[in-house]
Amino acid sequence: MTPLMSRMRNRYLLLLDVPLIWIAALAAFVLRFDLRFSAYRTEFYFFIIAATIAKPTIFFAARVYTRYWPYASVADMVRLVVATTVASAVVAIALVLGLGSGAIPSFSRSVLFIDWLVTTVLICGLRLSARLLSESQRRGTPAKGPRKRVLIAGAGEAGVIVARDLLRNPQLGLQAVGFLDDAPAKIGKWIAGLPVLGSLDALPAAAAAHDINEVVIAMPTAPGKVIRNLADQCRTLSIASKVIPGVFEMVGGQVTVRRLREVQIADLLRRSHARPAFSAYRYITDRAVLVTGAGGSIGREICRQVAHLKPKTLILLGHGENSLFDAHESIQREYPGIRAVAVIADVRNEGRLQRVFSRVGPEVVFHAAAHKHVPLMEENPEEALANNAVGSRNVVRAALAAGTERLVFISTDKAAAPVSVMGAAKRLAEEIVRQSALRFDRSFMVVRFGNVLGSRGSAVPIFQSQIERGGPITITHPDMKRYFMTIPEAAHLVLEAGALGRGGELFVLRMGEPLAIVDLARDMIRLSGADTDVPIVFTGVRPGEKINEILWEEGALVEPTEHPDIVCVRERGLADDVDWAAAAEHLASVATNGSRDDLVAELRRYLPTFGHVQRGPVAPV
Numbered sequence: 001m002t003p004l005m006s007r008m009r010n011r012y013l014l015l016l017d018v019p020l021i022w023i024a025a026l027a028a029f030v031l032r033f034d035l036r037f038s039a040y041r042t043e044f045y046f047f048i049i050a051a052t053i054a055k056p057t058i059f060f061a062a063r064v065y066t067r068y069w070p071y072a073s074v075a076d077m078v079r080l081v082v083a084t085t086v087a088s089a090v091v092a093i094a095l096v097l098g099l100g101s102g103a104i105p106s107f108s109r110s111v112l113f114i115d116w117l118v119t120t121v122l123i124c125g126l127r128l129s130a131r132l133l134s135e136s137q138r139r140g141t142p143a144k145g146p147r148k149r150v151l152i153a154g155a156g157e158a159g160v161i162v163a164r165d166l167l168r169n170p171q172l173g174l175q176a177v178g179f180l181d182d183a184p185a186k187i188g189k190w191i192a193g194l195p196v197l198g199s200l201d202a203l204p205a206a207a208a209a210h211d212i213n214e215v216v217i218a219m220p221t222a223p224g225k226v227i228r229n230l231a232d233q234c235r236t237l238s239i240a241s242k243v244i245p246g247v248f249e250m251v252g253g254q255v256t257v258r259r260l261r262e263v264q265i266a267d268l269l270r271r272s273h274a275r276p277a278f279s280a281y282r283y284i285t286d287r288a289v290l291v292t293g294a295g296g297s298i299g300r301e302i303c304r305q306v307a308h309l310k311p312k313t314l315i316l317l318g319h320g321e322n323s324l325f326d327a328h329e330s331i332q333r334e335y336p337g338i339r340a341v342a343v344i345a346d347v348r349n350e351g352r353l354q355r356v357f358s359r360v361g362p363e364v365v366f367h368a369a370a371h372k373h374v375p376l377m378e379e380n381p382e383e384a385l386a387n388n389a390v391g392s393r394n395v396v397r398a399a400l401a402a403g404t405e406r407l408v409f410i411s412t413d414k415a416a417a418p419v420s421v422m423g424a425a426k427r428l429a430e431e432i433v434r435q436s437a438l439r440f441d442r443s444f445m446v447v448r449f450g451n452v453l454g455s456r457g458s459a460v461p462i463f464q465s466q467i468e469r470g471g472p473i474t475i476t477h478p479d480m481k482r483y484f485m486t487i488p489e490a491a492h493l494v495l496e497a498g499a500l501g502r503g504g505e506l507f508v509l510r511m512g513e514p515l516a517i518v519d520l521a522r523d524m525i526r527l528s529g530a531d532t533d534v535p536i537v538f539t540g541v542r543p544g545e546k547i548n549e550i551l552w553e554e555g556a557l558v559e560p561t562e563h564p565d566i567v568c569v570r571e572r573g574l575a576d577d578v579d580w581a582a583a584a585e586h587l588a589s590v591a592t593n594g595s596r597d598d599l600v601a602e603l604r605r606y607l608p609t610f611g612h613v614q615r616g617p618v619a620p621v
Helices: 003-033 038-061 074-101 109-138 157-168 200-209 224-237 297-308 321-334 350-360 374-379 381-402 421-440 459-468 487-500 517-528 580-593 596-606
Strands: 148-153 174-180 194-198 214-217 240-243 288-292 313-318 340-344 364-367 406-412 443-449 451-453 473-475 484-486 506-509 536-538 557-560 566-570
Touching (some): 003 038, 038 074, 174 200, 214 224, 288 297, 297 321, 297 364, 313 321, 340 350, 350 381, 381 406, 381 421, 381 580, 517 536
Parallel strands (some): 174 194
């Protein structure tokens, strides 16, 4: 619907509103005085003139005529009732003034109430009719042939939206039969025209009783164990299942049947969390925001969520032109109103960074650019230190020179008691950020978290490729465990942590319990439908790998923050008098020009916990 057509429809509503206002006035007098109200002609004429002037004027002021009523919501109707009430109050004031000036001899207060009531019914009824007419037109042409019978798991807001979408779009060939929900107050009730047939555990009985062909899991805030249970039941019953993406994946989007997809491994590993509440808008909205590593998995998602918060400018900085091009195109497509700028630059090129930062003047920086593959960095330590440590120093220096107010550095659990060069380089970068924040009184901070599901080169896409080839799935050690978080959730919490920092903090995201990589592989095999046909082979721990990761070192002080999923950590043992920017430069030089033993010795001199694998239980976040 074009804006012109939308305005024309509201003009028609205005033309209809005026006679309805007259009808309401006439009805008020007739109901109050029967048909013998000729003695009140003066009051009637005064009243109808006041109502004709006041009510449309108030409706305009309340933006009633800017609403698109074919999609009217409860909030729109509430606004309309409030506008009608205010208009009646204005008419009452006009009557008081008329009485005071002698323009009318008297007036009945009950007429005002009756007129308000009739006006509300008529004006709201007109808009409701537009909504109902639109609903009937949007239902479209039913699909040819039999429709799949669908059971919706979750009778909350998302489930209701899915049910209504299925009703409006019969051409999809899906017929909603009912809901399942664990809320006792909902069971046995009717919601959105469908019955709530029972709890989630009643899926087998409900599926058999109602000949269900497909289950839609519409619970974007449900934890992974709930999704896992439903998906397993569907697999046992040989019923297809679809899922609404998780709540963090939905940021910037809406729940619709078009968002339905197959159950993925990330759905099974969702953690229980609250609905996202953005505090990040306070420092992002209307600001110039720069994201390094914008073409990577985390950087790209940070860009998407930043764009949702309407920055003044979004600068996507990256080294790989193809990934950066894709990220930039995606932002322009999803958020056409955002000014997004793509910049090709390598964080190792300090001069280039200084020129870029000077030109764009970023007020907020998210530094996500990094080499992340541990075994590759063990083989190429000079690259790990040049990119992750010296590159981070270059970003911090450029931000300081450009007057950047806030910088958020994305770190990794591999920086805690590091045993790899990659982890050591990230730990050095953490110290550079922390030291610069304290020295220059800037809101620069570090956010540390574990693995993210589905990032490029991570276990999930590798396992998926191996499953598609028929196996085997290769895992380095049967006891290997890792902390996992979905990419959208990690990016969201990074933005939220940025709102908490005052300068020099190390924030760690609560990652839940660590997951055995073997269990991850088995879940992926089951999701693929291959059951036990895909073998798992153990290949041995690679250089730089830990059997179990930790999120902070022993003796660290861990404090809660305002956000329940973020803690502030203070680690001990590193010298405060070290110039960490110079140390990074020195270590990069040793990695380039010295031996492996020289590099290990120097890393241990600066990082006393380097190379010492921490054993024993560590409290999970």
